[in-house]
Amino acid sequence: xxxxVSTSPLLYEGADWDFATLMRIHDACEVVAxxxxxxxxxxxxxxxxxxxQMLDAYASTGLPLFYRHWSFGKQFAQHEALYRKGLRGxxxxxxxxxxxxxxxxxxxxxxxxxxxxxxxxxxxHNHFFKNNRLFKEWTDAKxxxxxxEFAKGYIAxxxxxxxxxxxxxxxDSAHALMNYGVHRxxxxxxxxxxxxxxxxxRRAHDERMYNVLWSTLPERSSSSAVADDxxxxxxxxxxxxxxxxxxxEKSAPRLAPWQREVIRIVRNVAQYFHPQRxxxxxxxxxxxxxxxxxxxxxxxxxxxxxxALLEALHSHTSVIxxxxxxxPRYSGINPYALGFAMMxxxxxxxxxxxxxxxxxxxDFAGCGDPMPVLRHGWAEFRDESFILQFLSPHLMRKMxxxxxxxxxxxxxxxxxxxxxxxxxxxxxxxxxxxxDPAWTDxxxxxxxxxxxxxxxxxxxxxxxxxRLLEEQEARQVLRHLAHLWSYDVLLREVDPTTxxxxxxxxxSPPR
Amino acid sequence: MQILDxxxxxxxxxxxxxxxxxxxxxxxxxxxxxxxxxxRDIRSADEGGEVSIPLHGIREPSFHHGSGGTxxxxxxxxxxxxxxxxxxxxxxxxxxSGNEGSPDGGGEDAxxxxxxxxxFLSLFLDDLELPDLAKRRLVEGSDPAWHRAGYSVAGTPxxxxxxxxxxxxxxxxxxxxxxxxxxxxxxxxxxxxxxxQPGSDDRIxxxxxELEIQLRRSQRIPWIDPIxxxxxxxxxxxxxxxxxVMFCLMDVSGSMTEEMKDLAKRFYTLLYIFLQRxxxxxxxxxxxxxxxxxxxxxxxxxxxxxxxxxxVSTALEEMRKVVADRYPPSDWNIYAAQASDGDNAAGDxxxxxxxxxxxxxxxxxxxxxxxxxRDGDHGMPGFPRGPTDLWRTYEQLxxxxxxxxxxxxxxxxxxxxxxxxxxxxxxLLEEAKA
Numbered sequence: 001x002x003x004x005v006s007t008s009p010l011l012y013e014g015a016d017w018d019f020a021t022l023m024r025i026h027d028a029c030e031v032v033a034x035x036x037x038x039x040x041x042x043x044x045x046x047x048x049x050x051x052x053q054m055l056d057a058y059a060s061t062g063l064p065l066f067y068r069h070w071s072f073g074k075q076f077a078q079h080e081a082l083y084r085k086g087l088r089g090x091x092x093x094x095x096x097x098x099x100x101x102x103x104x105x106x107x108x109x110x111x112x113x114x115x116x117x118x119x120x121x122x123x124x125h126n127h128f129f130k131n132n133r134l135f136k137e138w139t140d141a142k143x144x145x146x147x148x149e150f151a152k153g154y155i156a157x158x159x160x161x162x163x164x165x166x167x168x169x170x171x172d173s174a175h176a177l178m179n180y181g182v183h184r185x186x187x188x189x190x191x192x193x194x195x196x197x198x199x200x201x202r203r204a205h206d207e208r209m210y211n212v213l214w215s216t217l218p219e220r221s222s223s224s225a226v227a228d229d230x231x232x233x234x235x236x237x238x239x240x241x242x243x244x245x246x247x248x249e250k251s252a253p254r255l256a257p258w259q260r261e262v263i264r265i266v267r268n269v270a271q272y273f274h275p276q277r278x279x280x281x282x283x284x285x286x287x288x289x290x291x292x293x294x295x296x297x298x299x300x301x302x303x304x305x306x307x308a309l310l311e312a313l314h315s316h317t318s319v320i321x322x323x324x325x326x327x328p329r330y331s332g333i334n335p336y337a338l339g340f341a342m343m344x345x346x347x348x349x350x351x352x353x354x355x356x357x358x359x360x361x362x363d364f365a366g367c368g369d370p371m372p373v374l375r376h377g378w379a380e381f382r383d384e385s386f387i388l389q390f391l392s393p394h395l396m397r398k399m400x401x402x403x404x405x406x407x408x409x410x411x412x413x414x415x416x417x418x419x420x421x422x423x424x425x426x427x428x429x430x431x432x433x434x435x436d437p438a439w440t441d442x443x444x445x446x447x448x449x450x451x452x453x454x455x456x457x458x459x460x461x462x463x464x465x466x467r468l469l470e471e472q473e474a475r476q477v478l479r480h481l482a483h484l485w486s487y488d489v490l491l492r493e494v495d496p497t498t499x500x501x502x503x504x505x506x507x508s509p510p511r
Numbered sequence: 512m513q514i515l516d517x518x519x520x521x522x523x524x525x526x527x528x529x530x531x532x533x534x535x536x537x538x539x540x541x542x543x544x545x546x547x548x549x550x551r552d553i554r555s556a557d558e559g560g561e562v563s564i565p566l567h568g569i570r571e572p573s574f575h576h577g578s579g580g581t582x583x584x585x586x587x588x589x590x591x592x593x594x595x596x597x598x599x600x601x602x603x604x605x606x607x608s609g610n611e612g613s614p615d616g617g618g619e620d621a622x623x624x625x626x627x628x629x630x631f632l633s634l635f636l637d638d639l640e641l642p643d644l645a646k647r648r649l650v651e652g653s654d655p656a657w658h659r660a661g662y663s664v665a666g667t668p669x670x671x672x673x674x675x676x677x678x679x680x681x682x683x684x685x686x687x688x689x690x691x692x693x694x695x696x697x698x699x700x701x702x703x704x705x706x707x708q709p710g711s712d713d714r715i716x717x718x719x720x721e722l723e724i725q726l727r728r729s730q731r732i733p734w735i736d737p738i739x740x741x742x743x744x745x746x747x748x749x750x751x752x753x754x755x756v757m758f759c760l761m762d763v764s765g766s767m768t769e770e771m772k773d774l775a776k777r778f779y780t781l782l783y784i785f786l787q788r789x790x791x792x793x794x795x796x797x798x799x800x801x802x803x804x805x806x807x808x809x810x811x812x813x814x815x816x817x818x819x820x821x822x823v824s825t826a827l828e829e830m831r832k833v834v835a836d837r838y839p840p841s842d843w844n845i846y847a848a849q850a851s852d853g854d855n856a857a858g859d860x861x862x863x864x865x866x867x868x869x870x871x872x873x874x875x876x877x878x879x880x881x882x883x884x885r886d887g888d889h890g891m892p893g894f895p896r897g898p899t900d901l902w903r904t905y906e907q908l909x910x911x912x913x914x915x916x917x918x919x920x921x922x923x924x925x926x927x928x929x930x931x932x933x934x935x936x937x938x939l940l941e942e943a944k945a
């Protein structure tokens with residue numbers, strides 16, 4: 001058979017594709033990504049999956065293999081019901097921060113959608129994962145797949161040995177505290193590959209470990225030593241501690257070694273996802289900008305038909321749609337929309353700056369080539385700092401952003417700042433704050449353990465802006481916490497400026 | 512760069528998670544199934560379907576801010592607001608349209624999802640507190656019988672069809688002109704005979720060339736070629752191909768409460784599911800009666816109210832008529848289930864008993880009588896009412912050896928024992944066959 005020698009530069013025609021098409025698309029995208037955008041990415045692995053497998057992947061937060069838990073079954077059932085009724089479509093793609101970088105693409109996609117997805121995920125997200133500082137410091141792309149494998153096996157083994165119910169109780173409790181299972185500030189480099197090895201060593205070490213909670217040596221009680229004791233105790237227990245799961249894993253007095261390991265697994269998974277929470281907007285903005293540039297370049301070079309470009313643009317524009325705040329479809333600021341708009345805006349400032357841009361961004365306004373600026377931004381910032389650094393007055397005007405202050409003590413809402421000269425900086429600060437988990441999540445830390453009395457664990461919620469916890473759920477979470485701690489738990493909500501206690505929740509462990 | 516095709520990976524990866532979820536939410540799902548099966552008609556009882564359970568039972572809690580305090584929202588699409596403007600707080604939901612949704616999404620109060628047929632049925636049967644063995648029999652479809660269905664080109668050696676294979680081989684050999692062994696033998700004999708005879712060299716050379724050709728041909732054209740081979744093909748066929756008709760008889764006079772009817776409905780449903788497993792085609796006839804009986808549709812049967820006295824014999828008479836008209840016992844397996852609160856007009860008992868013994872019971876595979884009562888009747892000291900008229904009548908028949916099951920039913924859990932007899936019979940039959 002003679003293979004027809006193709007002289008046409010077109011990558012494909014029509015909607016059908018096969019593996020060779022995907023390969024051609026990938027290679028063409030790679031050329032543009034390296035030559036024009038200067039991207040740097042992990043090797044790609046593209047996996048083709050069916051709709052059912054996509055639903056599977058949804059249910060386990062996108063990870064290809066995950067341990068078993070009922071909550072994933074619940075999510076699957078929910079997505080499935082919505083999907084079957086046609087209320088919700090499925091994502092075109094899921095991408096995993098791993099090395100090699102895994103992208104799942106759906107078999108139903110047309111050739112153009114595959115091109116869009118490959119440019120978006122396999123190059124955009126992939127570059128972001130490999131270069132962003134948060135991902136580099138906090139996640140281990142090489143080790144994650146092996147670690148998930150280990151976690152799945154370990155939890156299955158625990159289920160065999162201790163029963164599904166017992167494992168489920170620990171997982172339920174740990175999941176409830178998942179947002180409090182991350183180190184936010186200091187961090188040593190992580191190496192998930194050696195986790196399994198460490199687990200074995202740790203078990204051996206634990207048997208010899210000295211636990212301050214079980215100290216039964218007679219104490220010299222003198223009143224002058226009391227203050228000293230508090231300091232010593234806090235130092236020994238590493239208090240105050242913002243990573244509640246870490247604290248439980250290390251110091252909860254009555255957990256079995258396997259329970260500690262299960263908590264550690266939940267904690268490591270939470271830590272792995274932590275950068276994604278902080279960079280959602282930028283990450284999507286980066287990927288959307290990259291696919292937009294790549295597809296347009298391919299079209300200009302004659303590798304895509306006009307029809308294909310129009311189809312891609314149709315998907316592109318529906319992804320970056322931002323309804324106004326008073327639109328019934330409004331559900332918060334669309335990270336794709338804001339992200340893409342910011343990237344395009346930076347490009348504009350580099351190429352055709354106005355006087356205002358030169359005043360606001362003297363470093364790079366008019367520099368001509370946006371890519372070094374963007375690559376620097378993608379590497380060094382997270383959503384909050386990126387907005388603080390790069391959101392321009394031009395874009396604030398274009399999106400007609402305004403800042404609404406909602407004080408429960410006041411009868412009405414107040415417009416605090418809008419897109420004008422007086423408001424730009426305040427508006428930008430307020431928007432940045434919305435993207436800071438340290439601000440949006442309640443600030444809760446473990447502060448003390450009552451060692452002389454009933455081993456009560458004391459936590460503190462440092463109340464910001466008078467926002468107290470939602471009481472019902474807080475008590476449920478505390479019950480989970482008490483279950484892991486095995487003794488009473490007290491959560492104090494305090495005003496950080498005065499130190500006054502605003503509210504207290506005390507919970508005893510379930511008997 | 513690598514492209515992998517994952518579509519062929521085993522599906523159902525999330526099944527263990529789903530089972531864990533159903534176990535976790537079992538009480539809630541069971542409640543939902545109970546509601547759903549009460550609403551459905553009997554025929555669709557064993558289909559899967561969407562159920563909805565309250566969300567609070569399966570919530571995953573997390574710390575988050577409650578209402579109150581100061582909040583900031585940055586919103587897009589400003590149209591008329593100026594700095595310092597005050598806006599009326601939207602009536603409900605703290606914080607207006609800018610409020611980020613709760614992590615569970617939208618704060619819906621019901622969680623809807625789809626149960627498969629097996630899951631639905633298993634929960635439904637669980638609710639009736641069926642023993643596991645009986646449940647398995649009901650949930651599993653009957654295993655199919657294998658019937659011969661033509662020939663195929665692939666199969667196991669034991670299914671090789673020799674006759675068919677040889678027929679193909681023969682026709683192929685004829686078509687391709689493979690020399691028959693006899694023809695070759697004849698040629699060889701002729702050469703041997705001519706050998707040594709003077710003047711026949713030419714002839715021998717010709718014959719030898721001919722033999723050469725024939726031998727080559729028989730070598731090239733095999734005796735049996737893989738394309739000749741045929742295997743006997745079998746196809747699975749659902750085993751019982753019989754028909755059954757199920758008669759639902761019910762007293763609908765004023766003394767039957769909704770609750771009693773619901774119990775009766777459950778009994779009918781279970782019987783229907785059971786029959787469906789055993790028969791390819793199952794029809795249902797609903798006959799309700801007061802002092803007169805009529806065949807009605809399911810909706811009317813369960814939901815309309817009638818007034819009047821109670822004459823059980825009218826229902827039996829109606830059933831006899833229907834059987835005579837449409838369901839000759841030689842062609843149909845007839846099952847009948849009667850539900851009543853036990854009232855019958857004095858003087859009708861005799862007639863009822865006669866009808867049963869003479870016409871109904873001989874035609875039926877199975878006749879069940881369930882007497883429904885209120886929960887309250889159960890533990891009353893002294894049981895103020897003695898056995899009802901109908902009960903006394905039927906009891907006499909049973910003690911005389913009539914093939915019928917009877918049971919007082921006061922709650923869902925009482926329903927199954929009525930079936931026990933039926934299952935036991937079936938079990939014995941199977942043992943006898945084995």
